[in-house]
Amino acid sequence: MAWEIARPSHMPAVSGVDMAGFRIRGDAPEIVHAIPHPAITVVIEFGDRGFEVRDAAGRTHSASLIRGLAATAVPARVEALDCVQVRLSPLVAPAILGFPPAELGADIIALEDVWGREAARLREQLHDAPDWPHRFALVEALLARRSAATFPIDPEVAHAWSRIMVGRGRFRVEDLADELGWSRQRLWSRFGTQIGLTPKRAAKLVRFDHAVHRLVQGHAPARVAAETGYADQSHLTREVREFTGAPPTSAATEPWLTVDDRAWPSTLA
Structure with a gap:
């Protein structure tokens, strides 16, 4: 399985946010595991083929998603994937998501269930963007808009x-x-x-x-x-x-x- 990985040329303007771009290609589907990390993970896929990830409850997700502060690793079936992955500190996540991480728990939910049509529009824009710098700029602009919301943490x-x-x-x-x-x-x-x-x-x-x-x-x-x-x-x-x-x-x-x-x-x- 070949991995192309891209990084933004600068730190995102929104504090507590990090992102990377992935293009993964394989000769056949492979099972990899999404390992727990101390951040809320947002995956925005924009390719012609995606992935399948099974959560702890046995439900399968195959499109852009949000994963909470996970309890355990979950298997993902990947053959080809184009995505921007965002890691959100739980301190900034409430403003960007619109609810505290506690409501998400360790669950996986569809990104469109949270961002609505914004998620579909962003996916199309990422698909049409000419390169990774343009894709990162699109994601960063959306995160900046959403982070303006007030959702205080003690x-x-x-x-x-x-x-x-x-x-x-x-x-x-x-x-x-x-x-x-x-x-x-x-x-x-x-x-x-x-x-x-x-x-x-x-x-x-x-x-x-x-x-x-x-x-x-x-x-x-x-x-x-x-x-x-x-x-x-x-x-x-x-x-x-x-x-x-x-x-x-x-x-x-x-x-x-x-x-x-x-x-x-x-x-x-």
Whole structure:
């Protein structure tokens, strides 16, 4: 399977947004797995052929979609795909989507169910655009328009999410609550209502994301476990299996992860 990957020449004007373009071609359909990531994922496909992805409930999606802060990997059947993929921080997602990530959960929904005719119009524009820079500009313009909507996140919740990301998931909920001047129960409730995960689950996802990319880079599982906050290698193995359904050695070869250094270089920073 051949992957063509494009990146914008500049950071999107909308904070908390990243995007990449994909053109995938294969001789026959292949199954790849969409690995959980600490962001809401928007896939805007615009080619003549698409893909099929099956969600946790067994429903099949084969067009532009939105995926929440996923709980586990889901299989995708891909032969040929042209798309722009957008990753939204849960702090900016409410304005762009029009509802908090908690309402989406780990579900996959059709993009047209959220953006309506805007989604179909954007797909046509991407199909007709002459190159990737024009496609990125089209997507960025739509995101900028939608991000102007007001959908506030508590500053304390925003701070908590940022601390989890900066700390790569290594923190104690009690310490974070103390830092905010909130009780543990209040942090748990407000964070879950607005982000869609508990702080502990969010930290677990962020820690996994950092660790699995270290595995893709070729670091030994024992070293990764020791340097990313796991109790030991077996703890790392359990959590990689929990998120991907595969052991670390297999998860590290998943195509959606092995191309991340080109598609999402900031992921590996």
